[in-house]
Amino acid sequence: MAARNPLSRRRFLAGAAGLSAAALAAPPVVGQARPRLVVVGGGPGGATAARYAAKDGAIDVTLVEPSRHYVTCFHSNLFLGGFRSFDSLVHGYGGLEKAGVRLVHEAAAAIDRDRREVVLAGGARLPFDRLILSPGIDLKYDSVPGWGREWEEAMPHAWKAGRQTQILKAKLDQVPDGGLIVMIAPPNPYRCPPGPYERVSMMAHVLKATGRGRAKIIIVDPKEKFSKQGLFQEGWESHYPGMIEWIAPDISEGLKSVDPKTGTVVTGFETYANAALVNVIPAQMAGAIARDAGLADASGYCPIDPASMASRADAGIFVVGDAAIPGDMPKSAFAANSQAKVAAMTVRAELIGARAFPARYANTCWSLIDIDDAVKVGGRYAPADGRIKEVEGFISQTGEPPELRRGTQAENIGWYDGITADIFG
Ligand SMILES: Cc1cc2nc3c(=O)[nH]c(=O)nc-3n(C[C@H](O)[C@H](O)[C@H](O)COP(=O)(O)OP(=O)(O)OC[C@H]3O[C@@H](n4cnc5c(N)ncnc54)[C@H](O)[C@@H]3O)c2cc1C
Incomplete structure (x- = not known):
């Protein structure tokens, strides 16, 4: 995957050698010598991507997210059912800061694709060498x-x-x-x-x-x-x-x-x-920031390269999570987290020559029906035929014994703890 897209790589190298006017004009920032990744959206997709991309400090990673806390939709149904507290759904960004991610608590207002800058709601501009978008959905x-x-x-x-x-x-x-x-x-x-x-x-x-x-x-x-x-x-x-x-x-x-x-x-x-x-629960589409940047198609969601999660419209911008068209994958936190790791790996390969492996994705969606009665559906996925394709799937069966369903719910609880730690640190 290191040679994902010769065209984009060439364009990036040319840009880096000649240093674009926008980059030269940009005010000095901490770690200016390092290549810059900006991530928009601090949910499962964006927070995971930022944390994984920042792991050794070789890339200057900024996460743009207006909120200071993230409340998970996942397991919010369990809150409705009285199985979890509301507070247990709330996560802060301290773990990302500890991992070296710079947090900007402001909304991104626009993407200036020509100048390779994110324009913040307050008017400031964040230059980027690569951009990962994970704005989730907008409601219709x-x-x-x-x-x-x-x-x-x-x-x-x-x-x-x-x-x-x-x-x-x-x-x-x-x-x-x-x-x-x-x-x-x-x-x-x-x-x-x-x-x-x-x-x-x-x-x-x-x-x-x-x-x-x-x-x-x-x-x-x-x-x-x-x-x-x-x-x-x-x-x-x-x-x-x-x-x-x-x-x-x-x-x-x-x-x-x-x-x-x-x-x-x-x-x-x-x-x-x-x-x-x-x-x-109305119809949905990709978050406005991705649509307004011209990255969505007529479906309202953003087509991506299944080998990298790079936008089909702009190879230097990646779209992960619910805003993307995920092929056979569902729109889930598990999927967003999985896609974010592929995007972060690709960005690290392109910006600092880190090792990249072929893209592989996974998902499981657990659902609780009643006390200790949970079911699941999921699969593993890989790029094929121009999209993310399921290579192996599984689903709970009707008539399963109670012990199995209880075990499935134990997996569900363990998954929540594991994935929130993986996303937020
Ligand atoms: C009831 C319910 C139950 C669910 N249960 C599960 C489950 O059990 N398992 C599972 O895997 N998934 C579950 N999901 C799905 C899961 O919540 C989503 O798929 C997941 O949150 C998608 O992550 P994301 O990063 O794409 O988007 P989001 O989680 O929506 O995060 C997007 C972030 O981007 C920010 N943002 C948006 N626009 C901008 C902007 N312009 N500038 C800066 N920031 C911006 C937002 O503030 C937000 O924090 C459930 C969803 C619902 C509604």
């Missing part, structure tokens, strides 16, 4: 008729963690016995394919555990099938009989509108009125 606020940004408190999405997660939990706590919850599930491709279905499992768990077993959860889904469907439906039948109803698009005849003022959801087939809670 106009994808659900009647809903929008101004209604995200009344009908929370909780698809970006933090305040939204707490709003959803507070509303869930107020659902009465016999109350109605409607989830609007998102269309493909979206962050965390099993996430909506784990979420309703956790909602049903907490309702049942708190004497509200007559509450009902309706999932209005635009998809004809969903991740781990057989496993979830088996679990719902055994743990929460009659509580969860999944409505496929041919039955609902499509979502027509929602009314956040009255808690109403209208489909082509039925109107659900007076819902105690409506969880709208």
Whole structure:
């Protein structure tokens, strides 16, 4: 992989030898002699990439992230279900600073691709030799008729963690016995394919555990099938009989509108009125910073070279995590972490001649259905046919014995501790 892209390598060497005007004009920075990597986004993709790229101090690594804490979406469903505290989802950036990463707590406003600079919201410019983008997703606020940004408190999405997660939990706590919850599930491709279905499992768990077993959860889904469907439906039948109803698009005849003022959801087939809670998970696209830089295609996500995670539109810019088009991989924290390591390795090879190995990726998505009843799906992946392709896959089976499911949940908990340590140090 060291010779990933002769063209980009040539262009970089030419730039380094002639030192671009932008680089010469840039104000002196600490470690100016070292090649500069800027990373935008301090989630699983960006924080992992920054930490791995900075490992021996040979590259000057700056991470741009407006927030001083990161709240994980992963395991936020377990918080809803009462299995974790909110505080346990919150991570700081001290470990990255210890690893030599410079933190800039500001949003990136634009990428100046010609001058090879990131423009910060405050107007300052950060020159880079390589840039890794991991801005995650933006929500398509106009994808659900009647809903929008101004209604995200009344009908929370909780698809970006933090305040939204707490709003959803507070509303869930107020659902009465016999109350109605409607989830609007998102269309493909979206962050965390099993996430909506784990979420309703956790909602049903907490309702049942708190004497509200007559509450009902309706999932209005635009998809004809969903991740781990057989496993979830088996679990719902055994743990929460009659509580969860999944409505496929041919039955609902499509979502027509929602009314956040009255808690109403209208489909082509039925109107659900007076819902105690409506969880709208809208359609999604790559974070604006990547789209505005011209790195996304018509899908709203960013095509990448599967051997390196370099953007197809700009070989000196890498896009990892949910913003990228990941081939057979799902959009998950596990996948973002795996892709970030490939991007960091490639950057280190290109900037300091570090050794690079062929790109290999991995993912597992665990989902908790009820106490000690977890299932998983995952695989290993490699570049093939111009995309990231699955080379080996696995999935839990229906009818598995309880000990196996308990073991799967133990893996899930161990994974969270391991991956957050790997991401944040
Ligand atoms: C309910 C739910 C459950 C989930 N469960 C799992 C699970 O069990 N396992 C799993 O692997 N995955 C899970 N996921 C998916 C996982 O959370 C995402 O795939 C993962 O967070 C993607 O990482 P990322 O780095 O691409 O983006 P993000 O985590 O969204 O991080 C992006 C960061 O970029 C920053 N940013 C954005 N724009 C800018 C800008 N212009 N300038 C500077 N910074 C910027 C943001 O502030 C943010 O911190 C779940 C998701 C949800 C919603």
